[in-house]
Amino acid sequence: MTDILYSFWYLVPVTLVQSLMYATVAFGIMIPFRILNLPDLTCEGSLPLGGCLAAAFLTAGFNPYGATVLAVLAGALAGAITAWLHLRFRIHSLLAGILVFTMLWSVNLRVLGKPNAPLPGGANMFDALSPEILASNWLQVGLLGALAAAGTLVLIWLFRTEIGLSMRCVGVNERLAPALAIRSAVYIVGGFALANAIVAFGGALLVQQQGYADVTMGFGVLINGLAALIVGEAIVGRHTVIRQMCAPLVGAIVYYQLVSLGLATGLHPSDLKFLTGLFVIVTLALPRLLRRGQGSALGL
Template sequence: MDILNIFINLVPITLLQGVIYGFVALGIMIPFRILSFPDLTAEGSFPLGGSVAAAAIAAGMHSVTATLLALLAGFLAGCATALIHLKLRLNTLLCGIIVLTMLFSVNIRIMGKPNQPIFAQDNLFDILLGDYARVLPLQIALIAGLLAATAILLLLFFKTEFGTAMRAVGANPLMARAQGISIWRHTILGIGLAGSLCAVGGALLAQNQSFADVNMGFGVLLNGLAAVIVGETLVGRDTLPRQLLAPAVGAIAYYQAISLALALGLEPSDLKFLTGAFVLLMLAIPSMKGQRQPVKMRA
């Protein structure tokens, strides 16, 4: 009974985390699924968004403007990763590692210190919710609405001629080039779009907890991958709407699984290991299935 009570008490908190990290899961899905561009920049663009938003709000900037500034910073971080890959022809994962490592120093420069509190300043929740800014269900509804609007805009975008061309670049770059599609332009803008989504997630988290920290992105890529995998298992990815719905659904489901794990008595320090083991298992299953050979009966 205690386990059930603990789980119920944790659900609203992890539900809010789920909808915030839904932006990150979308930002991770686009490079991996849409562009076939394995990328690690999310671990850098997520804290970059939080650092930019917190520093801007602390300097007196309006929270909406600060969030948009964080979005732009994440976009530039994603573009930097894509440019390094295209210009220097380096492995995409290595490019992401280089950028996220450099962003650690950039974030400290932006904030002037490893963390930036914004307890005394109005944030996005204060502006949009007013006196009800600390009401958890309203916070969840607000972020869920923003996440749903973002997914709908992405769906409309990927159905445009430009968005379809971007999907073609990920599906078959040689064929896309033969059709006159610019690989450089669509890859750079696509990875930039992914970086902006991750940065928005960081900006929202920083404003929700009223501070940003340079280490807030640790493990976010693995959590996002787990969310994408869970979502694709639950809703599939055989159509574009399902592909865009999967990260949001997966992020919510994943963080509810975290609630259950904590309710069962697991230590928070164990969750990274379990997440890594889960992602490893999900990635290994297709390989294990491919290695299975039918056993032939001998006469």
């Protein structure tokens, strides 16, 4: 038992860094799914898109901040394309997302020029701030935690403005929106763009933190992000704007600590995807099963 606790404590700062970066995926899933009521899978392509573009620009000698901004804009474009396909051709948002992230694999490979590539030494935002940051997991936790908290506060503010209220209205009742002079198409495209811009930012941060880019870095992040979102909503709820915006961040932190605990107990890493998928299935099915059980008990 002592060895398990020691291993878990050793992994805590590493998984905190991971959770703070991958929380962007949970946010990217939450905005279309919970705010617009349109599930989206584009994040599995926009995460590596942001990472590969940032790596390509940094290798070409771009400023780390400029490279990150361009990566974020590319992620926003990917999300906007998904929304446009959904609106223009009436393709279901899930299928549109699948089509876009499938095509993005080729785009990422073309951008990077090869399946994976290292970054030039010192070509990242962390070293631009201080060379000591990448040498300490706790300094990374502090920096990424501040970025995550600031981003969450910005989203809370945004969804309390007229723009945010209009986007939420579209998600609740798209047919009612035109009667309130709300152009639903604009807010759907904007919501998808915002979600995937956040995910691409996470991809750019991840590449700069680990020092290399890989076109397959987005594989499986969708299920992890969904699990993190579900965990967060179970902990903090989603009945207010503050709770809904905090859920992805809280969920990502808790979920990756649970993963860390599983690894500390000797769980094989190859089993994590299966168990994560099983966890999501059980969590999504449980409310329905409980309602059915209550109905049976009442003789319905």
